[in-house]
Amino acid sequence: MTDRSQLPAIRQQVTELVLAGSPEHAEEAINETAEKFGDLAVVEVLGELEPQVASLHLSSFDGGKMSLATLLIPPKAWAESLAYFAATWDEDWIEDEPEVLAESLFAHIHGMVFGTDDEERRAELLNAALATDWGTTAFAVLFSTAAEEIIEIANDIHNLGAHRSGSTTSDHDVIPMALEIARTNEEGWDRILFEIFPDWRPGENELHAASEEESDDDLGDEEARESEFAMGRSTKELLLRLRKQVPSKAVAPAKKGARPSLGEDIFS
Amino acid sequence: MNITSYTARTPQLVQALEALGQRADEQAAGILFDELCGITALVAKKFTNDRTAEGIHEAFHLTVGCISLAISQADIADTGEAKLSFLLQHGAEYVFQMGFRHIKELSALPYTAFVSDFDNDPFVQQRNLKAIFMEICSADPATTWSGDAVYQNEIVDRKRNQHIIDCGKWLRKHNAAGVVRDSEMDANAAITVAVLFALSGDGRIVARTAQRPLENLIAHIRDTKPDVDASWDKFLKKIPPEFQPLLRERMEQLRGTIVKKLYGKTKPKTLLTELQDHYIGSEQDIDYA
Incomplete structure (x- = not known):
């Protein structure tokens, strides 16, 4: 094994570069580490990054640009970092352009999961993400952009089982991912479905995509339909749910001798 | 007393901080620093603009001035050490609150001996409060500050205005x-x-x-x-x-x-x-x- 004593220093360096807004340089430092100490050292460094830093770094390499970090970050560390992905969204933004946010989330997750050809790693990534609440919500966001197709797949899976279904009428981007999840982690798949369709009772009612106009219909009609269909959450709702799950950093313990703050009362 | 030495001085908070530098009390300094940062953030949010560097800079000056005003109006000896003790004893937030209450008191007094319909308008009141807060409490720690003297003159003037108005009201009645x-x-x-x-x-x-x-x-x-x-x-x-x-x-x-x-x-x-x-x-x- 290489000289590990340098790793904390490298982690510190990467953290600082990322926080300084320079992911390219951070990536360069990661590459250098890989050359000098090998991939395992990089895995170790990435695994020890604080999740919000990892999130910031990974999200700057979404889409076309490939990054060593994308390929090497331990699945668990990625799952942790996913919690912070929504940290920069504000509510107006979610209200105004949910599609853009959902798309950026898709680019990130797709890049992570399908960036690797190693099926084992792919499964590990999915399992790690689905082991968290925010990961489940994040996938629910993606699927809600293609709710009709997901319903079709869900019904197929329900009727035929995950491994026999697969062909759908749609070529929507999220479908391969949905199938991948349904095959590798059935329990996770169900949890995502329940995240989108909280009222779903398998076998009793049918899934129904959320639609803006229908929600304003008169109540009597709605109630009747609710017993028949399980209404889905909209992408916007799910984005808000995801935003709410971003962990807020615990307030640093008050210094010894510090007084409780008056807050706004200083103007009273 | 020499007038120039009274008006041309660094803000009282700076004097207190200089005394703190002499004491080299790291814990007190740390707490005070946190409190001052917190106050500045609140002032920026409420009065200037907490999204621009300029707004935060202004809020910083207002914080320095408002705390300095409170120290200047407190009944304490005119030494850096006494000002520091006062500041540490009460905590920066309470001292700021005292200063802000002085400003509120001043703002509630009439600017002229004239009663108008607008005096009770909450919007006008808030605007006047902000204007006078900015006028008196904007203190650049790097230079001298005379906001305490301005406050002193202004409060005398306005109390007189209030008295004239009271007299006018009595006569009308x-x-x-x-x-x-x-x-x-x-x-x-x-x-x-x-x-x-x-x-x-x-x-x-x-x-x-x-x-x-x-x-x-x-x-x-x-x-x-x-x-x-x-x-x-x-x-x-x-x-x-x-x-x-x-x-x-x-x-x-x-x-x-x-x-x-x-x-x-x-x-x-x-x-x-x-x-x-x-x-x-x-x-x-x-x-x-």
Whole structure:
């Protein structure tokens, strides 16, 4: 094994570069580490990054640009970092352009999961993400952009089982991912479905995509339909749910001798 | 005391911090630093702009000034050490609160001796509060600051204005022809009206007039030449003691000017114009009655 004593220093360096807004340089430092100490050292460094830093770094390499970090970050560390992905969204933004946010989330997750050809790693990534609440919500966001197709797949899976279904009428981007999840982690798949369709009772009612106009219909009609269909959450709702799950950093313990703050009362 | 040394000084907070530097108490410094940062953030959010560097910079100056104002108004020795002890004993937030209460007190007092409909408008009140907060408390720690002296002068001025308004209100309430009801008042003019009509010597209180009574007053004075001091003394007997000094002061101002003309040979028409333009215009009804 290489000289590990340098790793904390490298982690510190990467953290600082990322926080300084320079992911390219951070990536360069990661590459250098890989050359000098090998991939395992990089895995170790990435695994020890604080999740919000990892999130910031990974999200700057979404889409076309490939990054060593994308390929090497331990699945668990990625799952942790996913919690912070929504940290920069504000509510107006979610209200105004949910599609853009959902798309950026898709680019990130797709890049992570399908960036690797190693099926084992792919499964590990999915399992790690689905082991968290925010990961489940994040996938629910993606699927809600293609709710009709997901319903079709869900019904197929329900009727035929995950491994026999697969062909759908749609070529929507999220479908391969949905199938991948349904095959590798059935329990996770169900949890995502329940995240989108909280009222779903398998076998009793049918899934129904959320639609803006229908929600304003008169109540009597709605109630009747609710017993028949399980209404889905909209992408916007799910984005808000995801935003709410971003962990807020615990307030640093008050210094010894510090007084409780008056807050706004200083103007009273 | 040397005036220049009083006005041209660094903000009180800076003096206290210099004393802290001497003490080298890291824990106290750390706590104080956190408190000052927190206050600055709140000030930026409420008064300037917490999204721009400029707004935060302004808030920083306001924080320095407001704490300095509180220290300057506290009854403590004029040394950096005493100011520091005061600051540490109460904590920066409470000291800021004291300073802000001084500003609020000042802002609640009238800027002029004039009552208007807008005085009770919450929007106007908030705007005035912000304006005076910014005027007095903007203190650059790197240079000198005289906000405490400005505050001192301003509070004296405004307390005087408040007193004049109170006096005007009292006169209106005790107006011989009935209480004057009007949401606006030029208190100085109301007092002048009362002082001038007191010259008639019947001891009546008149807080509001029109042109006709003024003409009658001039004619009466020219005909009978009532004794100025005797008439005023008679009038003052009806006035509560707290307003007497103010009225006496006004009498002395008027004695050498308009009163002289009233008793002299100036044409009534000229006199009426002058009264209206320079003395009691706002408390004279427009109708000729």
